[in-house]
Amino acid sequence: MIRLEDVQKIYRPGREISVPALRGITLEVTGGEFVAIMGASGSGKSTLMHIIGCLDRPSGGRYFLDNEEISKKGDNDLAEFRNKYIGFVFQSFNLLPRLNALENVELPMVYRGVRLPERRKRAEEALELVGLSDRLRHRPAELSGGEQQRVAIARALVGEPSLLLADEPTGNLDSTSSAEVIEIFCKLNQRGITVVFVTHEEEIAAFTRRIIRLRDGLVIEDRENRPPRGYAVNAGEVSCS
Amino acid sequence: MSFWEWVKIAFKSIGANKLRSALTTLGIIIGVSAVIALVSVGQGASQEISARFESMGSHLIMIRPVRSAGGDLFIEDAYELEERIPSIEFAVPTVNFSATIKYQNKSYDTSVEGVNSGFPEVRNHNPVSGRFLIPQEIELRSRVVVLGQTVVKEIFGSQDPLEETVYIRGQPFVVVGVMEAKGTTMGVDSDDIAYIPVTTAQRLSGTSSVNTIYVKAKSAADAKIAVSHITLLYSKKFPREDAVRITSQDELLTAIGETTQTFTILLGAIAGISLLVGGIGIMNIMLVSVTERTREIGIRKAIGAKRRDIMGQFLIESILLCVAGGFIGILLGVTASRFISRVAGWTTAISPGAVILAFAFAAAIGLFFGAYPARKAAALDPIEALRYE
Ligand SMILES: Nc1ncnc2c1ncn2[C@@H]1O[C@H](COP(=O)(O)OP(=O)(O)OP(=O)(O)O)[C@@H](O)[C@H]1O
Ligand SMILES: [Mg+2]
Numbered sequence: 001m002i003r004l005e006d007v008q009k010i011y012r013p014g015r016e017i018s019v020p021a022l023r024g025i026t027l028e029v030t031g032g033e034f035v036a037i038m039g040a041s042g043s044g045k046s047t048l049m050h051i052i053g054c055l056d057r058p059s060g061g062r063y064f065l066d067n068e069e070i071s072k073k074g075d076n077d078l079a080e081f082r083n084k085y086i087g088f089v090f091q092s093f094n095l096l097p098r099l100n101a102l103e104n105v106e107l108p109m110v111y112r113g114v115r116l117p118e119r120r121k122r123a124e125e126a127l128e129l130v131g132l133s134d135r136l137r138h139r140p141a142e143l144s145g146g147e148q149q150r151v152a153i154a155r156a157l158v159g160e161p162s163l164l165l166a167d168e169p170t171g172n173l174d175s176t177s178s179a180e181v182i183e184i185f186c187k188l189n190q191r192g193i194t195v196v197f198v199t200h201e202e203e204i205a206a207f208t209r210r211i212i213r214l215r216d217g218l219v220i221e222d223r224e225n226r227p228p229r230g231y232a233v234n235a236g237e238v239s240c241s
Numbered sequence: 242m243s244f245w246e247w248v249k250i251a252f253k254s255i256g257a258n259k260l261r262s263a264l265t266t267l268g269i270i271i272g273v274s275a276v277i278a279l280v281s282v283g284q285g286a287s288q289e290i291s292a293r294f295e296s297m298g299s300h301l302i303m304i305r306p307v308r309s310a311g312g313d314l315f316i317e318d319a320y321e322l323e324e325r326i327p328s329i330e331f332a333v334p335t336v337n338f339s340a341t342i343k344y345q346n347k348s349y350d351t352s353v354e355g356v357n358s359g360f361p362e363v364r365n366h367n368p369v370s371g372r373f374l375i376p377q378e379i380e381l382r383s384r385v386v387v388l389g390q391t392v393v394k395e396i397f398g399s400q401d402p403l404e405e406t407v408y409i410r411g412q413p414f415v416v417v418g419v420m421e422a423k424g425t426t427m428g429v430d431s432d433d434i435a436y437i438p439v440t441t442a443q444r445l446s447g448t449s450s451v452n453t454i455y456v457k458a459k460s461a462a463d464a465k466i467a468v469s470h471i472t473l474l475y476s477k478k479f480p481r482e483d484a485v486r487i488t489s490q491d492e493l494l495t496a497i498g499e500t501t502q503t504f505t506i507l508l509g510a511i512a513g514i515s516l517l518v519g520g521i522g523i524m525n526i527m528l529v530s531v532t533e534r535t536r537e538i539g540i541r542k543a544i545g546a547k548r549r550d551i552m553g554q555f556l557i558e559s560i561l562l563c564v565a566g567g568f569i570g571i572l573l574g575v576t577a578s579r580f581i582s583r584v585a586g587w588t589t590a591i592s593p594g595a596v597i598l599a600f601a602f603a604a605a606i607g608l609f610f611g612a613y614p615a616r617k618a619a620a621l622d623p624i625e626a627l628r629y630e
Contacts (some may be wrong), residue, residue: 055543055623076547083545093626094540098257110246111545227601 001066001163001194002029002052007059009047009217021047023217024061031162034189035196036205036225039214045198046167048214052196053088053165054081066162083111087156089166089197093148095140101127101134101151108159119158126154130184146177153184157193164188166197170204180208251558254530265526266517266566269606273570273599275512278577280595283505285588290501294494296423296431298365300464301490302456304471312475312484316439319357319454326470328463331359334451336442342396342407342435349395353409353435355442363457371403371418374438381442387418397588409435410445464491469501509595513602519566520606527559527614538618539626554617559611560604567603571596 009022021044029035039045050056051063055078056071063071065081073081082088095104102123109119127133130150140148149169156164164185170178182204189195195208205211206227213221255262319334336355341348357379361367368387376384386407393402402416414437423431443449443562456471458464468489475485531538538551575591582589 019383050624053543076549079542079545079547088543089541090627094536094543096540098253107541108544111541111547111550113243159545165593 001031001033002027002196003064004028004052004061005063006061007048007051007058007063007071009051009056010059021217022051022058025214025217025219027212027219027222029194029196031190031194032189033194033196033210034185034208035194035210035212035214036208037196037198037214038200038202040203043214044217045135045214047217049165049196049198051168052163053086055088058146079111083108083159084101085162087153087159087161089149089152089156089164089169091168091171092206093140093145093152093172095148097140097153100137100139101132101143103226104140104151105155105158108155112159112196122158123154123177126158127151128156129187130154144177146173146180148182149173149177150184153181162194163194164193164197166195168198168200170199170201178204244553247553247557248561250554251561254558255561256470260593261526262562265522266562266569268522269516269563269566269603270519270573271568272512272516272519273603274572274574274577275515276509276602277571277574277591277595278581278589279508279512280505280585281574281578281589281591282581283501283508284590284592284595285582287498287501287505288590289588290497291494294490296365296463298363298455299489299490300458300461301363302458302464302467302471303486303488303490304454304456304475305452305486306450306490306627307484307486310479310481310483312479312481314454314485315449316443316451319451322454322456322471322474325474326467328458328467328470329456330459330577331455331457333357333359333455333457334439335360335361335453335455336439336450337447338442338451340409340435340445342392344396344405349397351389351392351435353437353442353445355439355445356436357439360436360455361539362566363455366423367421368418369421371392371416373418374436379438379440380426381513383438384412384414384415384441385437386414387420387436388416389434389436390422391430392433392435393419398522404559409437412445461464461491462609464489468492487499516599516606518604518611520563523559523562523607524610524614527555527611528617530557530558531614531618534618535621535626535629538621539623542623543627548619549568551621552615555615555618556608556611559615560607563603563607563611564600567600570603571600572598576599586614 004025004027005240007022007025008020011019011021013019025048037045037048051058054065055212058071062069065085070078070081083200102120105123105126106119109122127136130153132147132150132154135143135147143151169181173181185197186207199205206225209225209227211223212219287290289578302316306314316334319332322329322332333356338353339350340353341350356374358374358376361373367373371387373387374385386409388402396407402419405416406413409412425431439451456467458467468487472486476482477486539550578591580587581587
């Protein structure tokens with residue numbers, strides 16, 4: 001599903017300055033995996049997620065998504081990949097403030113050219129899946145952080161992506177909301193969607209089946225994990241068998 | 242993604258910033274309405290001038306002797322032209338002076354024009370009641386007069402003036418006809434006039450010369466030939482070239498047509514500049530809008546919007562603003578044009594061409610000035626855009 005070969009990313013914010021954010025990452029994620037990426041601040045987690053999510057291109061190395069070499073594609077192809085194969089969830093939700101929950105969730109399908117009745121139906125289903133059937137017409141400002149993140153997850157999965165990526169999805173949430181988000185991720189993974197997310201919290205990473213640790217742009221640990229049953233994340237209850 | 246989705250998104254973002262959208266559009270509204278109103282003034286003037294010239298008679302040539310340059314023409318000169326130049330249909334010698342017309346206890350100041358029987362043909366002006374002057378009356382220096390409508394109204398009111406006797410410079414004249422109304426054009430009342438035989442007029446004003454000879458050629462082509470013939474004839478007759486002034490109405494019409502067109506274009510251009518300024522306003526606002534919505538653009542791109550989706554969204558937004566401005570501008574321009582013609586009394590003419598042009602120009606401005614901001618938006622890097630606060 002995902003294959004990175006010696007992927008590097010060097011930022012050049014100034015003329016003489018170059019920041020190596022990724023310094024050669026080789027990594028493979030097969031379909032259906034549930035992966036947590038961890039690491040200290042500045043270790044390159046977001047950079048890696050952006051590359052996997054086709055939001056950015058590596059400055060060196062090669063990246064394959066479903067055997068297509070993404071690192072060689074143009075902007076429009078990347079947009080299409082993002083639209084069709086990838087759902088991305090951000091730490092800061094990134095919902096459009098002027099649109100209500102339903103319209104926000106519909107958005108990826110607008111760009112895919114799905115007609116209104118069809119996309120409305122699918123958006124409603126996606127929102128139902130994240131437990132927000134009673135918040136369809138609410139705007140982001142009228143929703144709690146946890147609810148906003150669930151809208152964002154609904155938006156990410158409405159296009160039925162094969163890959164769900166999330167960069168610190170629980171970073172702005174309290175423990176109850178975090179638990180809800182992780183539970184949704186578990187459910188989606190059980191449906192066969194590959195889920196990769198970044199987190200700082202060991203308790204949350206513990207629910208995944210694989211944990212990858214980064215430091216200074218390199219993978220320093222990549223191990224299997226056995227999620228516990230009915231584990232508690234702080235105060236929130238998570239049931240993901 | 243379909244065109245209608247772009248339009249929907251554009252409508253939403255216009256609706257989200259109603260006041261700003263309205264203010265931005267104002268530039269286009271003012272520009273378009275100025276173009277339409279000013280061009281209508283220009284075209285109205287042009288139409289009025291040509292109408293006035295055409296009402297003077299077609300294929301008309303005017304010959305005026307210039308005394309100071311040794312020019313002098315007589316009644317016989319008119320007849321000589323008629324006889325010797327085949328392209329000339331009629332030649333009418335005229336003598337003008339102003340005089341007071343008296344009838345019973347009323348008197349009225351008007352201009353008296355001494356003409357011959359060919360006048361109605363040449364000047365395209367006919368009597369409505371009675372008749373015009375006849376050749377015998379010219380020969381016999383009869384004291385008969387044909388009155389213009391204004392004179393009739395001032396002196397006779399609703400009374401029938403035919404066969405009545407009026408006094409001009411103390412001489413009795415019998416009214417034999419009344420001319421049809423020509424109306425007022427550009428502040429000159431064409432009906433404020435009295436026609437008498439040219440011979441009588443010469444005697445009354447104590448002259449043997451004429452002021453003007455009006456010549457009617459048979460066609461536009463003949464008018465040209467006639468002008469060169471007349472020029473040749475008088476260049477032999479008078480030592481100085483400027484002894485007579487020959488003006489052909491056809492030439493004059495063309496010249497005036499050109500002038501008024503220049504005038505119209507100038508007015509249109511001035512208004513066009515304001516439209517252009519409106520366009521720059523649109524560009525300015527669109528640029529602000531792109532910056533303000535950088536994050537939105539980033540989000541849209543992150544979930545799969547392509548370059549052209551973003552481009553389309555912003556471009557259509559700016560075109561919509563301009564087209565709406567254009568539409569309101571047309572309504573306002575037409576209203577302004579009506580208002581001008583009512584209040585200032587000018588003739589205005591709204592040409593469909595100017596309306597279509599102004600509208601198309603507004604849409605083109607939306608496209609042109611929206612293109613740069615839209616490209617800028619479309620070119621944004623999704624990661625950079627998402628990071629923007
Ligand atoms: N646009 C950029 N220009 C320059 N340097 C950048 C840019 N984005 C990231 N970096 C640098 O690259 C390195 C990795 O950044 P990245 O955002 O991937 O870290 P992270 O692991 O996600 O950290 P955090 O846990 O704080 O989110 C950092 O040193 C950062 O300063
Ligand atoms: Mg990060």
